[in-house]
Amino acid sequence: MTTHTFALTTEYIELDKLLKLLSIASSGGAAKAMIADGLVTVDGEVELRKTRKLRAGSTVRVAGETIEVTGGAR
Numbered sequence: 001m002t003t004h005t006f007a008l009t010t011e012y013i014e015l016d017k018l019l020k021l022l023s024i025a026s027s028g029g030a031a032k033a034m035i036a037d038g039l040v041t042v043d044g045e046v047e048l049r050k051t052r053k054l055r056a057g058s059t060v061r062v063a064g065e066t067i068e069v070t071g072g073a074r
Contacts, residue, residue, distance in 0.1 A: 001064050007043065007071040008062060011015070012053040024065055 004022060006013070013021075016031040019040070025031035036039055039061040040047050042054065042070045054060065060067040 001066060003066045003068065005068050006014060008056055008069060010055055010068065011069070012055045013069070014050075015042065015052040018048045018054060018060065018067065018069075022065075022067065024062060024067075035055055039063065 006018060006022065007013050013033060016025075016028055019025040019031035019034065024052050025034055035048060035050045038046050038048065040060065042052060042058055042060050044059075056070055058069040060069070
């Protein structure tokens with residue numbers, strides 16, 4: 001299992017965009033499919049909302065990867 005830390009430069013990032021940005025999904029469409037298939041959890045709960053807003057303190061898990069979201073504009 002690999003753990004990533006993603007530091008926000010804005011208040012939030014949408015879940016599908018995060019997966020694409022970190023190359024966990026090969027494209028935005030692939031990210032949306034992973035989410036729709038129930039393969040992604042946010043803070044321990046399966047997340048089906050493709051554009052879920054992730055803020056500092058969120059933890060995302062997918063395909064053996066863990067992403068800790070930190071920082072963020074206030």
